[in-house]
Amino acid sequence: DAKTTQPPSMDCAEGRAANLPCNHSTISGNEYVYWYRQIHSQGPQYIIHGLKNNETNEMASLIITEDRKSSTLILPHATLRDTAVYYCIVRALNQGGKLIFGQGTELSVKP
Amino acid sequence: GAVVSQHPSWVICKSGTSVKIECRSLDFQATTMFWYRQFPKQSLMLMATSNEGSKATYEQGVEKDKFLINHASLTLSTLTVTSAHPEDSSFYICSAPDHTDTQYFGPGTRLTVL
Numbered sequence: 001d002a003k004t005t006q007p008p009s010m011d012c013a014e015g016r017a018a019n020l021p022c023n024h025s026t027i028s029g030n031e032y033v034y035w036y037r038q039i040h041s042q043g044p045q046y047i048i049h050g051l052k053n054n055e056t057n058e059m060a061s062l063i064i065t066e067d068r069k070s071s072t073l074i075l076p077h078a079t080l081r082d083t084a085v086y087y088c089i090v091r092a093l094n095q096g097g098k099l100i101f102g103q104g105t106e107l108s109v110k111p
Numbered sequence: 112g113a114v115v116s117q118h119p120s121w122v123i124c125k126s127g128t129s130v131k132i133e134c135r136s137l138d139f140q141a142t143t144m145f146w147y148r149q150f151p152k153q154s155l156m157l158m159a160t161s162n163e164g165s166k167a168t169y170e171q172g173v174e175k176d177k178f179l180i181n182h183a184s185l186t187l188s189t190l191t192v193t194s195a196h197p198e199d200s201s202f203y204i205c206s207a208p209d210h211t212d213t214q215y216f217g218p219g220t221r222l223t224v225l
Contacts, residue, residue, distance in 0.1 A: 034214075036216075038155075041202070041221070042219060043115075043117075043206075043216035043218045044155070044204070045216070046112055046214065087154075093212045097212060098145055099145070100157060101147075101155040101156075102154060103154050
């Protein structure tokens with residue numbers, strides 16, 4: 001599976017949009033981009049995933065560049081409860097299924 | 112999304128004893144489940160893949176005789192830490208893929224070995 005690069009930490013003001021970048025320059029054509037987050041002392045929570053088109057759900061939006069070498073997770077109106085470590089992971093479907101976690105981005109939402 | 116549970120949520124045991132952790136998919140079936148370990152201020156590290164009806168597949172460096180995995184049914188996988196020692200103290204997390212192959216994680220089990 002391709003590796004990802006994320007900034008180690010970011011701050012965001014409560015109520016503002018949080019934009020979390022991820023670089024995955026070696027992504028293969030059949031690999032999806034997945035985002036998870038982990039609030040302290042809990043299991044990771046699935047957020048969103050996509051292949052090449054932008055995706056949106058009730059939690060976030062995922063913007064993938066046309067060359068697929070990078071993506072951005074957008075939390076449109078961050079709240080204090082969004083403070084967590086956010087992981088960007090790339091993997092192909094139905095090929096063993098395992099997720100390999102990097103170090104992620106520690107997002108701190110401040111009042 | 113799909114729900115995965117773990118039991119117990121935390122456990123304290125004496126050095127040399129064995130501890131069993133259960134992982135259940137509550138509203139879906141999973142032929143494969145995954146076990147991770149996480150030390151403080153570190154990321155999740157994949158330990159093994161649990162396969163229903165066959166042997167687990169362990170990642171490099173993970174002792175299969177120390178971390179016994181049994182995938183008894185399509186909704187249950189267990190991880191047994193045998194002869195636990197203080198260095199095995201960690202946060203153990205399982206995951207399972209639903210029918211869309213999206214992984215859902217359990218809440219984790221905090222193991223403390225005295």
